[in-house]
Amino acid sequence: MQKCPAIPLNDGQAIPQLGFGVWRLEEDDAPDVVGAAIKAGYRHIDTAQGYDNEAGVGRAIAEADIDRQDLFITSKLRNGHQGYDSAMRSLEESLDRLQLDYLDLFLIHWPAPAHDKYAETWKAFVELQKQGRVRSIGVSNFLPEHIQRIIAETGVVPAVNQVELHPAYQQRDIREWHRDHDIQLECYSPLGGKDTGLFENPAISEIAERHGKSAAQVIIRWHIQQNLIVLPKSSKPERAAENFDVWDFTLSADDVARLDALDRPDGKTLPQPDENNEMF
Template identity: 55%
Template sequence: MASTPTTVPTVQLNDGEQIPQLGFGVFQIPPADTVETVVRALQVGYRHIDTAKAYNNEAEVGQAIHAGGLAREDVYITTKCFNDDHGFDQAKRALHASLERLEMTHVDLYLIHWPVPAHDKYVETWKALVELQKEGLTRSIGVSNFQPAHLERIIAETGVTPAVNQVELHPYLQQVGLRREHADLGIVTEAWSPLAQGKVLDDPELEAIAGDHDVTAGQVVLRWHLQLGHVVFPKSVTQERIEQNFDVFGFTLTDDEMARIDALDRGERTGPDPDTFTGA
């Protein structure tokens, strides 16, 4: 498969790097299905793949990149340090292991997957990521599921601000205060579970907006994320949905429509609370 130009815009990170704003997530895609699914996503035009050690499909993501015939520099790869790899030495070993599974010499973005404050090792883990970036094993470093207090602590103790914070974010959980903190600190907001695991797709307000644009409710939500400046990576294994999720650049939501979606916030999580989650 030849590398083709893509319409996906990029977002500037605070370390000078650029990240594609729309990517493809592989959370909960079984390893046996990952190679085929990611290859199909690459064929549609995705050039940003978000994986993690905890997803158990890093090796298959790497295989898909090779099978897709794209040059390494044409695909943006994110992976994550999971909760059982917190600590300075362990986190460094974890990235080396991820790179071995991916069959790559570096990733584009390495994240601390959860803060796990009960273990109180996220600061030393962050110090490891700072060193890994200096060693060239990851181009950018960031965090995931960090609350304002966690962000402020790692910045205060290291002087290094994460490039991104990847958090659960969708119309029913809009994290306005956290997003404001990100803006103040120069951190890019990444949205996981951008469609609330499908829970928002039957919302009458979203369906009405979708009807006005002759698109799906899912496309409306992804467009809302993009217009807010979020980096977003929907996940699907069905070809039609993979294509629909990428086809979100041919329409624009009005200010009124954006406000109608903003009004849907319920503070409703589909995933764990970062202040208490310790992981399995």
């Protein structure tokens, strides 16, 4: 089984570049689906309090024949739990549901700027990292202005920012900003969803056929070759295994350029970062 490469983080830790996302995965289905993903080779599992499936993910981890230190487990703080004391309590609740002593990565799921609690929440995250309850801390759906504020108030730079990113929505402007600040980007919804039409795109289809791979594998490989952390999700074990099977081919410079050309202004499919997004 091919081992997934790891990306170094600015705090001295490292994160497996290809992870398994579990958004919209039902609690009762999580043990089987996540267990199958671990068997397929995934060692990086990405969940969130707002997904309401942490306990199911925890059962999968407990039942897997894998040492804890060989797994990288991420969760994210629910928007309604922002604030210093609330965030501290909430992390303990996540650890209980996941049956873990620590998280490898804990993220503020959304800045929710109208509530104006993300800066004090970040101070709690810094303390949780000092206590060893969390190995790495980061954010999700944050704009550079939100990140600049938390750095200014704590001096601590997030290890990662998890954002929507795929060939139809490539975020090249913020990618450069994050590189300059040594913050790794994690890409959720990396396959773009139905609205982008990426699976039916003629360029992607031709590249996939030539390499003997699926459209999804080509898109995932595009992320990997640009040093992005990528988090595809699937409730189907065979599809999850296929999405991990991306280590035996390389996109040419021309292949990459053709995918790069698919970026478009209306490519975003999920809420904007500066919305409060009470869903989570």
